[in-house]
Amino acid sequence: MGKTLAEKVWVAHVVRAAEGEPDLLFVDLHLVHEVTSPQAFEGLRLAGRRVRRPDLTLATEDHNVPTLDIDKPIADPVSRTQVETLRRNAEEFGVRLYSLGDVEQGIVHVVGPQLGLTQPGMTIVCGDSHTSTHGAFGAIAFGIGTSEVEHVLATQTLRQSRPRTMAVTVDGSLPDGVTAKDLVLTLIAHTGTGGGQGYVVEYRGQAIEELSMEARMTVCNMSIEWGAKAGLVAPDQTTFDYLEGRPHAPTGADWESAVEHWSSLATDPDASFDKEITLDAAEMTPFVTWGTNPGQGVPLSGSVPEPADIDDAGDRAAAEKALQYMALEAGTPMREVAIDTVFVGSCTNGRIEDLRAAAAVVRGRKVADDTRLLVVPGSVRVRLEAEAEGLDIVFKDAGGEWRGAGCSMCLGMNPDQLQPGERSASTSNRNFEGRQGRGGRTHLVSPLVAAATAVTGRLSSPADLTPRD
Amino acid sequence: MESFTTHTGTVLPLRRSNVDTDQIIPAVYLKRVTRTGFEDGLFATWRADPDFVFNKSEYDGASVLVAGPDFGTGSSREHAVWALQDAGFTVVLSSRFADIFRGNSGKAGLLAAEVERSLIEELWSVCEADPTTQVTVDLEAREVRFGDVVASFDIDDYTRWRLLEGLDDIGLTLSHDADIAGFESRRPSWMPSVV
Numbered sequence: 168m169g170k171t172l173a174e175k176v177w178v179a180h181v182v183r184a185a186e187g188e189p190d191l192l193f194v195d196l197h198l199v200h201e202v203t204s205p206q207a208f209e210g211l212r213l214a215g216r217r218v219r220r221p222d223l224t225l226a227t228e229d230h231n232v233p234t235l236d237i238d239k240p241i242a243d244p245v246s247r248t249q250v251e252t253l254r255r256n257a258e259e260f261g262v263r264l265y266s267l268g269d270v271e272q273g274i275v276h277v278v279g280p281q282l283g284l285t286q287p288g289m290t291i292v293c294g295d296s297h298t299s300t301h302g303a304f305g306a307i308a309f310g311i312g313t314s315e316v317e318h319v320l321a322t323q324t325l326r327q328s329r330p331r332t333m334a335v336t337v338d339g340s341l342p343d344g345v346t347a348k349d350l351v352l353t354l355i356a357h358t359g360t361g362g363g364q365g366y367v368v369e370y371r372g373q374a375i376e377e378l379s380m381e382a383r384m385t386v387c388n389m390s391i392e393w394g395a396k397a398g399l400v401a402p403d404q405t406t407f408d409y410l411e412g413r414p415h416a417p418t419g420a421d422w423e424s425a426v427e428h429w430s431s432l433a434t435d436p437d438a439s440f441d442k443e444i445t446l447d448a449a450e451m452t453p454f455v456t457w458g459t460n461p462g463q464g465v466p467l468s469g470s471v472p473e474p475a476d477i478d479d480a481g482d483r484a485a486a487e488k489a490l491q492y493m494a495l496e497a498g499t500p501m502r503e504v505a506i507d508t509v510f511v512g513s514c515t516n517g518r519i520e521d522l523r524a525a526a527a528v529v530r531g532r533k534v535a536d537d538t539r540l541l542v543v544p545g546s547v548r549v550r551l552e553a554e555a556e557g558l559d560i561v562f563k564d565a566g567g568e569w570r571g572a573g574c575s576m577c578l579g580m581n582p583d584q585l586q587p588g589e590r591s592a593s594t595s596n597r598n599f600e601g602r603q604g605r606g607g608r609t610h611l612v613s614p615l616v617a618a619a620t621a622v623t624g625r626l627s628s629p630a631d632l633t634p635r636d
Numbered sequence: 637m638e639s640f641t642t643h644t645g646t647v648l649p650l651r652r653s654n655v656d657t658d659q660i661i662p663a664v665y666l667k668r669v670t671r672t673g674f675e676d677g678l679f680a681t682w683r684a685d686p687d688f689v690f691n692k693s694e695y696d697g698a699s700v701l702v703a704g705p706d707f708g709t710g711s712s713r714e715h716a717v718w719a720l721q722d723a724g725f726t727v728v729l730s731s732r733f734a735d736i737f738r739g740n741s742g743k744a745g746l747l748a749a750e751v752e753r754s755l756i757e758e759l760w761s762v763c764e765a766d767p768t769t770q771v772t773v774d775l776e777a778r779e780v781r782f783g784d785v786v787a788s789f790d791i792d793d794y795t796r797w798r799l800l801e802g803l804d805d806i807g808l809t810l811s812h813d814a815d816i817a818g819f820e821s822r823r824p825s826w827m828p829s830v831v
Contacts, residue, residue: 182812182815182816182819183812183815187793187794188794189794191809191812191815191816193816193819193820193823195823195827195828196828196830202666202667202713203712203713203714205669205670206669206670206671206714209669209670209671214806216806219816220820221830221831222829222830222831223829223830224830225830230663231667243667245667245668246667248667248669249667249668249669252669263830263831283828284828284830286827286828289827289828294712294714295711295712296710296711296712296736309736310712310736311712311736311739312712312713312714312717312736312739312740312743312744313714313715313740314714314740314743314744314805315739315740315743317806318805318806318809321806321809321810322806322809322810322816323816323820324809324816326794326805326809328792328794360654360706360709361705361706361709361732361734364732364734364735365735391710391736392710394706394709394734394735396735415828415829415830416828417826417828421825421826422826424824424826425824425826428824460654460656460709481653481704481705482653484651484653485652485653485654488652578658578663578711579663579664580663580664580666580667597656597658597710597711599656599658599659599710600658600659600681601658601659601662601681602658602663605662605681
């Protein structure tokens, strides 16, 4: 019987397999950032261990770095200590680090792909759950905790039990104005936050094949939000075209060898998955969340649900708590929900295509009076590319704020936070209570919905806007 | 890591599902570069509410957290496990754990034991009625015991063995150094390096 993409990549990385033990897997690329690594380096130091493969280890500063005044020392002393600790550890252990101010600095999951370090068939880990982003290239990529970070630093391997496999097939084409973000939010509302638990998921079907690499990254990024171990897409011509010519992509004869290998990775026609889900892209519409987990979402054209209509007692109680936290009344049309802050950015939607999509909506329009628009590029490269295209001017002319690169308001570890009671429409990945600042209320949206919402001050899609003069 | 065989203690009944790691410890508490001291961030937002179960004196000293399904979803922060340990918890019982949280627990020595949802409901009722109820979690027998109740729990064999023996994962893996070196020598030369 044939093998799935995930099985092929997994098997090719097994260093040691033994009965009753998890497989020992080789890690091709280990990404590191300031928040989940200090205790791991300290563990190495205490045990007198070294980093086994500095050549396969890359660090960036992203989670708690400021997006304003980035040429000055970090104002928050605790954040500064954490970033300085990473700098010291990188130097002591010989790990390459892209620091604040470096042209390659940015969110770890934006930096890896844009450098061409993320390639098909690889295993990639990072002490960050959104490592699943890299699966868009046909890599097995997943988040790990700090103990595992230390394990990978010391051994370049991880002990992992082989996950089950799932196919999510999205047939048909996405309608105009419906994006990868809407697709994945629709999926998570369908499965719930635990639906993917224990599975490596392959996204396939016409709608996935038609997505750009950046859009595939958005889908794979949110695999963790429905509990999946990892999410991946078979490498194809779109993948190869994205990679060719990037700084770390193979060249010449190596490129030919690589493409030949990558082309062999697709799931065999006679392979089978442990579970399959099929969705129809043609039925999808702009999608937004109303609650406090990413599975609590509805179409933008819908309304806040009535908890009493929910059958499962646990889900019903969760919905009641969520509505209370979000200060929403059941039955309120989503389009009537007023938004204080619009955040465009994050490893989910902070790449150049996302900024272009948002800018195209905002261009020649103004941000609503009582609404704030914050645009945070995913990396310095993305910022520079956007500025070369004049997108920064578009956002600033509309009344938006244009910032430096980092995770920013996605998780509010830096000064970019919501105030208590403040409501956001955010292109990020998590609407958990207080995620974007204590007491903050988050609605997850696509870059198109974010931009239209900034203009109207209420949850909106570009189709709701009055045509420009 | 210390070995774990059996633990007996009182329960904190947390009647919530989908307890994500941002709730267990918000991101602003993750800036410490040490391995301990994270108890101040545990459930920090919810603790601001005096009625939150964690603030009730009858549950002081609880070491077994009993929570609803999908515990530990979201961020990979191992700080969530450390915060629970730093606050005195040794065991978490839920009917479903997020993968990364469960993995982190096994590495750090917190027992994340998966039990039937009905057992969670029963523990909530029993321990709310009598917060002094002693619950024993026996890793060797894979059993949860309280009053007359004896129920089994799920944990994978490998994690159970490591916890029982108190083994250091890195030391175990480094004993297979020759296998790793052999694998490294067979990798295609065109695979990327960061330098």
